Amino acid sequence: MATQSLESLAEKLAQKTAEVEVLRHIASSINSTLDLDQIYRLVLGTMDEFFGFRHSIILLLEDTDTLRIVASHGYEDQPLGGTVIVGTGVIGTVAKRRRLMRVHNLGRQRAYFSTIRTQMEEAGRTSELSEVGPVPGLADPESQIAIPLMIKDKLIGVFSVESREPRSFSDDQETLVSIVANQAAAAIQNALLYRAAEERRSELAEAHEGLRQLSETLEHRVHARTRELEEANRELRETQAQLVQSSKMASLGMLAAGIAHEINTPIGAIHSNADVERRAIRVIRDVLEASALAKNLRDDPRLTRAFRIFDDMNRVTLEATERVIEVIQSLKSFARLDAPDLELADLHEGLDNTLTLINHLTKDRIKVVKDYGELPKVQCYASQINQAFANLLTNAVQAIKETGTINIATRQDGAYAVIKIADSGAGIKPEHLDRIFDPRFTTKGLRVGLGLGLSITYRIIENHHGSINVQSEPGRGTIFTIRLPISRSA
């Protein structure tokens, strides 16, 4: 009898030792990872493998009223994500009371309660009854242990095992489940905290990246905006310079027109008088030729010399006055004060007038070669176009240090008039070519030019929807090519 008792005790001791070993293994395993899914698998799998808990489930508290299934073992159709309302059924009641519950003979208990329910329904007391929702786990369990997963006093979930056997779970098994549940609660909580920290870290990293991108975008925007402002500022300065230049041209034009008007009458009188004088001398000479009395006078060398001198002076006077009249006419035509609006203009006339006005710069040292093609009249602001021609021709003259040639060629290219002004001057350095249309850019030195001529020319051509480009080779000269639409609808 005593031997049997000792054997029984030894057997129980061995079993307890094995259980402790398994519990130590579970604790060690689930505490060595922060992967929630791995913790669930370890807990549920080990409980089945070593203690025979075939059907188990872990639910976590989602909010104060709801538990959500996060892991299950031993079910054929137990979908994860299913929910249990706190306070409903065994699991919900355990969550509500925060106390372990072991129940047996669930089928008969349910049947008993259901019988009462049926009787109440037959008695018409349905208003006292509430709807029965789906319960997670086995459809026909007989035994169940549900234990709250607690961290200190805080509920984080419920661990439940169940069986179809009516007396499946003993006191010892209840203790085992309780121990494992406590260990699992700690491991799950650690993993949840780690996951939350990881999510927080990930969110922070995303926020940081977002901020970095925003900062980069802002930087780009600032750069872009700065560029826009610089461009606007440049355009403003160009427009301002052009306005100043236009104003100066207008003032100059008005001044020129006034001077021309004042000079025109006396120079006309001088020119007319010189012509009268020329004809009067011719009459005197004819009279002397016809008169026998004047033979001696006619042969007098002093008189002959006086007539020659007079003829020469008269010719010079006539040529000089004609030149003055031509200049005055060009000046009036160049300024075009009478036609400030869009008009059909003869570009050749504009070029000729401009050449007349800069004649003092070209004569004796620069040969101007004109190669005018057939050009229809061009719809433009003639005074502005003349200003552009004047700027280009003045530049060409200044580029030629001593003697040289300026070639002016025109032609029609479809809907465009093409004007090419080439000089044999010093040319432009390649590094300056990209900047010559920039305002304030000049290679002439501050005392020579403001650097606005080409910029204004560029803007004038651009305003006419045309284009201007430059080709240059240092030491060989520069070619400016203007393309102007013949009609503004082009």
Place this chain on the structure above:
Amino acid sequence: MNTVVLPDEVKPVMQNGVPAIVATCSADGIPNATLISQVYYVDRTHIALSFQFFNKTIRNVRENPQACVALNDLQSNTKWILDVQYDHSETEGPIFDEMDMQIEAIASATGMSGIFKLRAADIYRVESCRKLGATTASSGSS
């Protein structure tokens, strides 16, 4: 006043024998038998019955404390008969909480949370306990 010690083998029958049948008798001798949802093992000499409705059973044991409980052992297909005497009622404490929790769990799962509400855990002293057909476990008396 006899008191017996409950044998170990009856404890799982209580856990699994629900519903049990309880028979009482009024002061003027009219008997009553009904199903009861829970028989709770308190200790080796006491059991607790759930008091949910103020019905004939409750009225009878308040008049006449003697009662008889029949437990069905589903595993062995046998019955246990317990003669018990009403001792007192508990409306709080671990026994009450345990019984209340079990009732709430099953009632809420069957849509009857508002119907089954434990009013009290009625504690009974066991006077005799026998397997049907054989008297057993009368291991003590006083």
